[in-house]
Amino acid sequence: MKQTLHSLPIRWLAIVLLLLGGFVPAFASHIQGGQISYRYLGPGAGGNTDRYEVTVSFYRDCTGIDLPTTAITLEARRGGCNTVAQTASLAPVGVAQVGQPYCPRVQAGVTCSSTSTRPLYEFRNYVGTIDLLPAAEWVLSYDDSARPNTANLTGQGSFRFEARLNSLVTPAGSTTPMFLHNTSAQFSDQDKPVPYVSVNQPASILFAGSEPDGDSVVYTLDSPLASCGTPNAYKTRPGTCVPPTPVPGCTFTCPTSNGPGQIYTPQVPIDVVYDVTGPCPGARTLTPRLTFNAQTGLMQFTPRILYSTAPVQGDNKYVVVCKISEYRLIPGTRQRVLVGSVRRDFLVTVVDGLGNSSPATPTASLDPTQIGGAVVNTPQVTRISVASCNYSTARVVFTDPDNAATPGSPNGAGQFLTVSYTGAGGITALNNLLQNGEIGTATLTQNGSFSPVIVFNFQPNPAFIGTTLRLPFRVEDDACPIKGVQERIVEITVTDGRRVRVQSQITSQGLGNVTPVSICPGGSVNLSGLVTRVDSVRQLVSGVVRTVAQSYELRWTAPNNNGLPAVNSTRLTGPFNITVNPTVTTRYTLQANPLGSSAFPNTFPIDNNGQSVCGDTMSVLVRVVPEPTVAITASATQICANSNTVVTLQALATRPSGVGSTLPDTYTYRWSGPGVAANTTGATLTVQPTTLGFNTYTVVATGATAFGCDGTQTVRIEVVPLPTARLVATPALICPGSTASLLASAVNNGGTSTFTYRFAPANGLATADETKANPTVNPTVTTRYRVTITGDPRSGCSDTTSVLVRVLPSVVANFTASAPQDQAGNSVSRPPVYFKLTNQTVTTGNTTGAAIAYVWTYQRTSDPTGLAINDAPVTFANTAAPGPLKLEIAGTYTIKLAVTVSSGNTNCTTSTKLQTVVVPDYQIPNVITPNGDNQNDVFKVSTAGTASKMEIYNRWGRKVYEQANYQNNWGGDNQPAGVYYYLLTDRNGVQTKGWVEVVR
DSSP states (O other): OOSOGGGSOHHHHHHHHHHTTTTOOOOSOOEEEEEEEEEEEEEOSSTTOEEEEEEEEEEEETTSOOOOSSOEEEEEESSSTTSOOEEEEEEEOSSOEEOOOBOHHHHTTOOOSTTOSSOOEEEEEEEEEEEEOOOSOEEEEEEESOOOOOSSBSTTOOEEEEEEEOOEEOOTTOOSOEEOOOOOOEEOTTSOSOOEEETTSOEEEEOOEEOTTOOEEEEEEEOOEEETTEEOOBOBOSSOOOOOSOOTTEEEEOOSSSSTTSBOOSSSOSOBOEEEESOSSEEEEEEESEEEOTTTOEEEEOBOOOOOSOGGGOTTEEEEEEEEEEEEEOTTSSOEEEEEEEEEEEEEEEEOOTTOOOOOOOEEEEOTTSSSOEEEEOSSOEEEEEETTSOEEEEEEOOOGGGSOBTTBTTTTOOOOEEEEOSTTHHHHHHHHTGGGTSEEEEEESTTSSSOEEEEEEOOOGGGTTOEEEEEEEEEOOOSSBOOEEEEEEEEEEEOOOOOEEEEEEOSOOGGGOSSOEEOTTOOEEEEEEEEEOOEEEEEETTEEEEEEOOEEEEEEOGGGTTOOSOOEESSSSOEEEEEOOSSOEEEEEEEEEOOOSSSOOOOOBOTTSOBTTSEEEEEEEEEOOOOEEEEEESOSEEETTOOOOEEEEEEEEOOSSTTTTOOOOEEEEEESTTOOTTEESSEEEEOOOSSEEEEEEEEEEEOSTTOOEEEEEEEEEEEOOOEEEEEEESSEEOTTOOEEEEEEEEOTTSOSOOEEEEOOOTTOOGGGTTOSSOEEOOSSOEEEEEEEESSTTTTOEEEEEEEEEEOOEEEOOEEEOOOBOTTSOBOSSSSEEEOEEEOOEEESOOTTOEEEEEEEEEEEEOTTOOBOOOOOEEEEOSSSOOOEEEOSOEEEEEEEEEEEEETTEEOOOEEEEEEEEEOOOOOOSEEOOSSSSSSOSBOOOSSOOOOEEEEEOTTSOEEEEESSOOSOBOOTTOOSEEEEEEEEOTTSOEEEEEEEEOO
16 A cells, blocks of 8 residues: 555544444454364274264454354254264364454554454364264255345355265266265465455455366356355345446447346355446446456456445445365266365455555566467466476566555655465475476565565476466565455466477488398498487576587487497587397387486486486387298198098298398298108108198298298198097987987097097988087987097098987877767767767878877766866877767767877877767657656656756646756656646746647
């Protein structure tokens, strides 16, 4: 600011005291900000639980009620707000710490008490452990009351700190959950969530948190919470949208959200200055002067209103909440899953800065003589890109607009600036982030002066190409009573800057004057190499550091140092020549490794091969032509014993394919082996091996050129004994439709133990099974199966055998039954009746050795009235041609013929045939003659018991006979001759009426 406190007029001092606190008593509220964070410790005490250390950081208003002095209770829920909470006790750590928002002179006179004359805060951490089972989401929370009065929230509602843990996640496209451990993002202790910002001055708040697990983080502005799932309600912003002075050709639109007179939102939770944006001519609108970076967590804004009311009324206080969500990369995929989130409540207080300006946007610059770097300075972020393997220096300068020179005051207000690295661990951790020189180093100079400077010296290792570091800083002046503060992100990105290039070549010719050079074993060639382009490095000249070209060591290398001379390196840019004489094809690599200097003895990083990652390589290939390839073609490699087979061997020597294959050469061939005479030459050899087993023949091909080489090859001819084939069928006798298993085997007789099988096509053998050793067959007729068993197919040695599978004949039972007839063959319509049965059973196949059994039965199934009867079957014949079947009782019958084929213990499935016949019942007569001649003596109505009631009346209607279960036995009963009337009632109540005449 342009005036310090000791020079303020009394009236301004009174205003400051009023705006910054006064003596108005506070309400019974205390929360100003805070958060919950957690840290994974290891396995829990029971089951599959994990143990976490949980920290609740609590900031309270000094004029409100005190912070808890005893343990607070943490709640953990999974599955929603209404689930049963798991609890843990969090103990206070140390003593409460009082904030330091003022300049030292003012801070010394401020106390944290209910009678404090200025707004002040106090903070404390509460720490404890809790064991949690893996879950899709745990919600860790601490609720209390109450928030102070604020400008953007209604009332003094309760507050809720909340963090979430997702330790059981199911990646997209998978049904298997993954168990994860997570340590939440950790907010910097240097970023207090109770910032004071000056009205109408650019302000910045940094929500940045460190991520211990290396997860990706996303920052979002969120709603403050009153309870689980319930946010605190926002107020309406003051003011109305007033169009600016009309401009011809322009229209003005009030914003649909986050404008004057509209409700506060998490995205714009503070009443800020509005800018008129948009083209003119064209449509324009009001835009709040507030930005938020989701990558860095930096919020920048300009407050527009300061009320003169007492601080306890909260008209200048705004609740702001930032949420950090963590996303973890699933190994082996490009998919990231949410593993947790934390929230931080801020209470932003707008004050009168009394003209003090916030520190200016820092300015970064690179030494213009350096290679491969770039700087972009924006109001939101300072970006520095640096090239790997090249030295560069970046200077980030911090200034304050209030220090601009004025007449008589070369340093303006003379404010001293203090720069702090606000990431975890302070400036030491900053150099850790810079990989302790692997990316670069940082030095903060002139801190506490008018213009502090951070000097970055870079010479990044290529392993960090693509790395982006976002470094949080705070710069604050020493104005009184309120210090101007600016939060800043310096973003450093490592790009690929490797520039060094080397060149290597072969300066002598080899065989055939081809590339790559080819030589015979024992030959040699000359190699040459040099550096054609260089990187940059620091050099100290007369106490001044400058950028100069890098010097290098040239070194030739080869696998196992094959063919290298004793001296294979030099500290020259080049050229560097050597002579090599490899014994095998070898690639020679030229390395250019950067050298340090006496002033800066840089030890450049090396890779796993011992080469500098900031160097370059180039290689050449020297090919050693191999010995000729000799091939032997044999007319047969296996022959059968005792076959007197003659085998022809043909040798051919050639150059291997590739470079050197066209080199001319002629060859002589010399043979050796069983039965081969000494010094036998020529490309062709005939042999007749007889010894069982392998007979080995060797040929040596010798070239005739000056670079000729020898090649050797062997071939083995096997004399194979004949196998003995066996074939078994199980069973050998089967019923029609049944199967038999064939098992082929062979005795190797000292030869191979591996055989192939080939069955001849036959009835019931599937084509696909003809090459199996144990096929299953289902012949329809007796069939002989033949198999040929072969040893090694190259020799064709085989044996053949067979087996007979007999199939019993198949039968299909069938017969016919005549119409009812008497014993003489005449047709009858009343019992007893005879049925003539004709056997028409069909037998297929050879019946030799087979027995065919016939069983004839009948079974009465219903009476004449259709009532079902379950009589037992009656066997009446066991021959192929039974006599006539006599049936005396009326009803329906089933006649059955069962035919079974068998042989020995093999019984085939029985074939049956059923026929239904009907035995007619008596017809009720109209006349009976009861004269004792046994012809029509009684009144018969059925041959079967009817279970019917019989009533008989004379012509005057008098009942002369009655029987409940009529048995066909009424013979007139001494009644006189004449006409009588009967009434027959069956078991179902059905009545039949009629008349019958008794003739005597």
